[in-house]
Amino acid sequence: MARNKDVLTTGEVAKICNVAPRTVSKWFDSGQLRGYRIPGSRDRRIPITGLMKFMKQHNIPLDGLPSSQTRVLLVDHDSQVVELLESVLGDQTNYEVRTVNTGFAAGIECEKFRPHVMLLDMHLPDVDANDVKQLIRGNSDLELCKIVGMSAKLTEGQLKHLLANGFDGYLKKPFHVRQVIEAIEDAVAVVY
Numbered sequence: 001m002a003r004n005k006d007v008l009t010t011g012e013v014a015k016i017c018n019v020a021p022r023t024v025s026k027w028f029d030s031g032q033l034r035g036y037r038i039p040g041s042r043d044r045r046i047p048i049t050g051l052m053k054f055m056k057q058h059n060i061p062l063d064g065l066p067s068s069q070t071r072v073l074l075v076d077h078d079s080q081v082v083e084l085l086e087s088v089l090g091d092q093t094n095y096e097v098r099t100v101n102t103g104f105a106a107g108i109e110c111e112k113f114r115p116h117v118m119l120l121d122m123h124l125p126d127v128d129a130n131d132v133k134q135l136i137r138g139n140s141d142l143e144l145c146k147i148v149g150m151s152a153k154l155t156e157g158q159l160k161h162l163l164a165n166g167f168d169g170y171l172k173k174p175f176h177v178r179q180v181i182e183a184i185e186d187a188v189a190v191v192y
Helices: 010-017 021-029 048-057 079-092 103-113 129-137 156-164 177-191
Strands: 007-009 044-047 071-075 096-100 117-121 146-151 169-172
Touching: 007 010, 007 048, 010 021, 010 044, 010 048, 021 044, 044 048, 071 079, 071 103, 079 096, 079 177, 096 103, 103 117, 103 129, 117 129, 117 177, 129 146, 146 156, 146 177, 156 169, 169 177
Parallel strands: 071 096, 071 117, 117 146, 146 169
Antiparallel strands: 007 044
């Protein structure tokens, strides 16, 4: 399960509200956005409840706020893998899971769903998985998305090489569901 934060930095608030960090500092300094300063520091912290109130008052969409559920996007063209993982993750975890079967659909779904973790098949029929990874990494709105590569064809060494090339984890197929859950938990532990 995701470890939701109760307090955010000005940089995190800026990303959620889609504004510059300096704008958040001005809101804070003018008293519009309630929070506190770290003792002995100029750093500001904003409680999430205060941020939600501020966003509602100023008609800022709440969809950028961290969810209490970990959002997982499963990208795999193998319908059996998709059905199994969707079923098991739905039964054994509190994750919000969505699935797509092409790289193109993954890009569209990422924009709407803003996943915390993407489980990405390395052998999609329509696009190279590395291209999908590059698009996600190049989008500042998705910078918190962790990408876990999945493959039955790559060797253990090739899978480990993914970590050096921007992936946050990997799974070698066939895998046990417990391995999938651990990979998701390891990825989100870095986010929160």
